[in-house]
Amino acid sequence: MIETIYIEDDVEAHPRARRLLDRFPAARVIPCGRYTEVFNPAAQSFRLQKENPALILARKRGNLVLEAPPELGIGEGPGFYFSHMLNCLYDCRYCFLQGMFRSAHYVLFVNFEDFEAAIDDTLTDGGEKPSYFFSGYDCDSLALESLSGFVERFVPFFAVRPGAVLELRTKSVAIRSLLAMTPSPNVVVAFSFTPAEAAAAIEHGAPRVGQRVRAAAELAAAGWPVGLRLDPLLWYDGWRAGYATLIDGLAAAIPAAAIHSASLGPLRFPSKMFQRIHRMYPEDALLSGPLARRDDFVSYSAAREAELVGFVEERLRRAFDDIAVFFFTPRAT
Amino acid sequence: MPPGRVHLVVALRTEAQPLIDHFSMLPASSGRGFRSFANSDRGLALVLSGVGRAAAAAAVAHLARDDTDPAWLNIGIAGHRNLPIGAARLAHKVHCASSARSWYPPLVFEIPCPTATVRTVDRATRDFPTDDLYEMEAAGFYEIAARFAPHELVHSFKVVSDNRARPAETLTADSVGSLIGDSLETINALIEPLQRLSAELSERRVEPGGLERLLQASHFTTTQRRQLRRLLRRWSVVCPQVDAVDWVAFKALPDAGSVIASMQEHLEGVAPTFGPGG
Ligand code: SF4
Numbered sequence: 001m002i003e004t005i006y007i008e009d010d011v012e013a014h015p016r017a018r019r020l021l022d023r024f025p026a027a028r029v030i031p032c033g034r035y036t037e038v039f040n041p042a043a044q045s046f047r048l049q050k051e052n053p054a055l056i057l058a059r060k061r062g063n064l065v066l067e068a069p070p071e072l073g074i075g076e077g078p079g080f081y082f083s084h085m086l087n088c089l090y091d092c093r094y095c096f097l098q099g100m101f102r103s104a105h106y107v108l109f110v111n112f113e114d115f116e117a118a119i120d121d122t123l124t125d126g127g128e129k130p131s132y133f134f135s136g137y138d139c140d141s142l143a144l145e146s147l148s149g150f151v152e153r154f155v156p157f158f159a160v161r162p163g164a165v166l167e168l169r170t171k172s173v174a175i176r177s178l179l180a181m182t183p184s185p186n187v188v189v190a191f192s193f194t195p196a197e198a199a200a201a202i203e204h205g206a207p208r209v210g211q212r213v214r215a216a217a218e219l220a221a222a223g224w225p226v227g228l229r230l231d232p233l234l235w236y237d238g239w240r241a242g243y244a245t246l247i248d249g250l251a252a253a254i255p256a257a258a259i260h261s262a263s264l265g266p267l268r269f270p271s272k273m274f275q276r277i278h279r280m281y282p283e284d285a286l287l288s289g290p291l292a293r294r295d296d297f298v299s300y301s302a303a304r305e306a307e308l309v310g311f312v313e314e315r316l317r318r319a320f321d322d323i324a325v326f327f328f329t330p331r332a333t
Numbered sequence: 334m335p336p337g338r339v340h341l342v343v344a345l346r347t348e349a350q351p352l353i354d355h356f357s358m359l360p361a362s363s364g365r366g367f368r369s370f371a372n373s374d375r376g377l378a379l380v381l382s383g384v385g386r387a388a389a390a391a392a393v394a395h396l397a398r399d400d401t402d403p404a405w406l407n408i409g410i411a412g413h414r415n416l417p418i419g420a421a422r423l424a425h426k427v428h429c430a431s432s433a434r435s436w437y438p439p440l441v442f443e444i445p446c447p448t449a450t451v452r453t454v455d456r457a458t459r460d461f462p463t464d465d466l467y468e469m470e471a472a473g474f475y476e477i478a479a480r481f482a483p484h485e486l487v488h489s490f491k492v493v494s495d496n497r498a499r500p501a502e503t504l505t506a507d508s509v510g511s512l513i514g515d516s517l518e519t520i521n522a523l524i525e526p527l528q529r530l531s532a533e534l535s536e537r538r539v540e541p542g543g544l545e546r547l548l549q550a551s552h553f554t555t556t557q558r559r560q561l562r563r564l565l566r567r568w569s570v571v572c573p574q575v576d577a578v579d580w581v582a583f584k585a586l587p588d589a590g591s592v593i594a595s596m597q598e599h600l601e602g603v604a605p606t607f608g609p610g611g
Binding site: 003004006028030032033037038041043044045048049051052054103105196197198200201202235236237238239279282283284285286288289290292301 | 425426435480530533566601602604606609
């Protein structure tokens with residue numbers, strides 16, 4: 001439930017903003033010059049704001065599409081990301097957003113048309129290999145679909161651009177709008193998973209793992225390419241059994257032919273970000289666990305990381321014939 | 334959980350009196366410059382700032398010597414072009430007319446009254462050109478209080494005292510007191526969640542159990558103290574069933590360095606446990 005909406009003066013007349021204001025007639029509406037006035041001030045408490053985040057309606061100006069870090073790749077072509085939203089409905093304790101942003105308010109950039117133009121510009125510059133576009137970098141791609149209408153607008157946009165692949169990264173089971181569309185071979189719906197017991201303890205507010213598996217299976221049955229994102233990989237009491245159960249469950253529900261790719265990422269935080277997050281949640285078991293500083297990151301030991309990646313990769317390859325497995329440093333979702 | 338604290342910043346004695354009476358506050362020995370009142374058992378302190386931005390800012394700084402993660406609430410009267418006298422508003426935006434800066438207090442708890450933009454001006458106005466509340470302290474208060482507390486804990490509450498139909502000249506000390514007195518229920522409903530937020534913050538800063546005893550047992554350098562504090566915090570989460578001080582005593586660790594190394598090694602080996610998943 002959105003109780004407070006901040007709106008940049010500049011987007012007050014934008015049709016997407018108007019629709020949202022109409023949708024929440026009881027919300028207090030607070031005008032602001034630039035969203036950064038609300039979102040960026042220092043000394044805000046992300047944790048306290050998470051109790052009741054507001055919605056900020058803004059215009060994204062400049063840097064609409066950015067080059068993705070190479071480790072995010074799920075194919076051979078160049079990678080890009082764009083963020084129509086900042087922040088997420090869920091509250092995963094390993095999420096880097098809580099260490100990166102000062103505010104937990106949801107920022108929705110309503111000028112989708114400018115993102116589309118920027119994506120087209122990027123494609124014009126592209127080579128022969130498809131370009132990959134990631135939308136779930138600073139938010140969950142689907143979780144706030146009922147607010148944003150992102151999927152409804154961008155999936156048809158990408159469907160007619162075969163030179164581009166869109167990855168929707170999510171933990172949400174809000175798949176109704178996708179099921180209502182004709183599946184696009186170049187739109188990958190990538191679900192993030194950790195074993196059920198870890199997810200229940202750490203991924204606050206996110207749908208249960210069983211629900212996510214069912215949503216992925218439904219989309220696969222409808223003809224959508226599905227991605228499996230097992231990151232971050234978590235080390236906890238019983239992790240082997242947890243990952244084995246998770247992967248067996250995925251294999252039982254989703255045919256290998258429907259899997260676009262899997263990717264694995266170790267749990268790693270930039271050191272300063274880890275300090276910020278741990279200070280915010282000193283009582284959290286994951287953050288208080290056996291993590292140590294390695295170079296500029298806080299992570300499990302190299303041996304533990306290798307053990308996790310090795311075990312999970314082996315189980316995935318055993319469960320899904322010819323699965324494409326990628327490895328990267330995790331960010332959001 | 335330690336009790337939360339709220340610091341009230343009020344310009345004039347006439348505005349403050351109903352609060353002082355209602356919360357049974359007593360004069361506090363607060364040194365020079367500002368008169369202040371407190372009820373420590375209730376976790377409340379109040380400072381009389383005087384009129385204007387600079388005075389409000391200085392009063393916050395005066396009270397901020399207390400380092401217990403207090404929340405801050407500015408309470409006072411304001412003018413508005415057409416809101417009825419006695420209408421109570423919490424600021425959702427504080428705007429400083431002379432610097433053109435704005436602040437947006439995040440509204441993370443249930444708000445017991447409508448909200449509005451509070452515009453701080455340097456001179457009292459009679460024509461109220463915008464649909465905002467006009468007053469003279471909130472911006473000075475907010476700018477400085479937000480240096481001592483997260484924005485979620487800094488708020489400004491105003492009661493309409495004058496409008497175009499009833500200009501400020503008609504106000505008396507009694508009528509100002511009544512306006513604040515009539516809003517005490519709303520003020521209480523604001524103080525409660527602010528105290529909870531303040532308590533939550535203090536709770537996160539409480540020294541971990543066993544710290545003092547371990548510090549007394551060996552000589553720790555400043556860096557080692559910091560490490561020990563962090564390790565004890567982790568210990569209380571990861572091994573809550575084992576008393577860290579007993580564990581260190583049982584191991585007969587000879588010095589601070591070996592206490593830290595052994596605790597680190599022990600924690601490194603403990604995998605977090607998660608309950609059954611869904
Ligand atoms: S990790 Fe993903 S799903 Fe979880 S809070 Fe962050 S963005 Fe949302």
